[in-house]
Amino acid sequence: NAGVTQTPKFQVLKTGQSMTLQCAQDMNHEYMSWYRQDPGMGLRLIHYSVGAGITDQGEVPNGYNVSRSTTEDFPLRLLSAAPSQTSVYFCASSYLGGPNQPQHFGDGTRLSIL
Amino acid sequence: AQRVTQPEKLLSVFKGAPVELKCNYSYSGSPELFWYVQYSRQRLQLLLRHISRESIKGFTADLNKGETSFHLKKPFAQEEDSAMYYCALTSSNTGKLIFGQGTTLQVKP
Numbered sequence: 001n002a003g004v005t006q007t008p009k010f011q012v013l014k015t016g017q018s019m020t021l022q023c024a025q026d027m028n029h030e031y032m033s034w035y036r037q038d039p040g041m042g043l044r045l046i047h048y049s050v051g052a053g054i055t056d057q058g059e060v061p062n063g064y065n066v067s068r069s070t071t072e073d074f075p076l077r078l079l080s081a082a083p084s085q086t087s088v089y090f091c092a093s094s095y096l097g098g099p100n101q102p103q104h105f106g107d108g109t110r111l112s113i114l
Numbered sequence: 115a116q117r118v119t120q121p122e123k124l125l126s127v128f129k130g131a132p133v134e135l136k137c138n139y140s141y142s143g144s145p146e147l148f149w150y151v152q153y154s155r156q157r158l159q160l161l162l163r164h165i166s167r168e169s170i171k172g173f174t175a176d177l178n179k180g181e182t183s184f185h186l187k188k189p190f191a192q193e194e195d196s197a198m199y200y201c202a203l204t205s206s207n208t209g210k211l212i213f214g215q216g217t218t219l220q221v222k223p
Contacts, residue, residue, distance in 0.1 A: 033211070042200060043200060043213035045211065099210060105159070106157070
């Protein structure tokens with residue numbers, strides 16, 4: 001099994017550009033989430049979803065959009081990239097029971113905004 | 115509000131020494147607490163959860179509700195324990211898993 005797959009692994013954007021970070025899982029997990037990892041800040045929750053068609057905001061949702069049209073995919077969109085969004089982004093998924101279940105993480109996407 | 119605090123960015127010990135990674139939390143309900151670990155060039159993964167009361171790779175963590183702490187301990191550190199460790203909290207009410215800032219454990223030979 002591939003588990004949680006994130007693409008791309010690296011990306012450089014200019015301020016104002018838009019981009020979608022892809023996340024796919026093949027474990028039929030209901031719960032999926034996006035985090036950003038910054039030095040000294042740990043992992044901060046951006047958005048999460050408890051199933052197809054259902055999304056909710058985390059700690060730092062501003063500047064990001066998500067959708068969950070299928071169980072497998074949970075893309076994260078930056079509509080107008082800003083330098084403050086330079087970070088490493090992690091996608092995670094788990095079985096029903098959401099955050100109480102062990103989270104399976106992807107390898108991360110390292111994003112730089114110039 | 116939910117909050118997890120890991121006061122140490124870096125903890126450096128010698129092989130064979132005891133290790134304690136501190137974690138304090140704030141939450142008004144009944145939280146569930148976890149420790150996640152990220153070894154070099156590997157994915158972040160679950161190490162242990164308080165509800166299981168287990169010992170994984172020699173690590174244990176006890177939930178102290180009076181002190182709102184969930185410190186991670188190991189009596190004798192090994193070089194392969196060197197990694198980034200994250201404490202995390204959730205509750206079934208919020209549906210959110212919140213992480214602390216992380217502590218890098220460096221075990222020197």
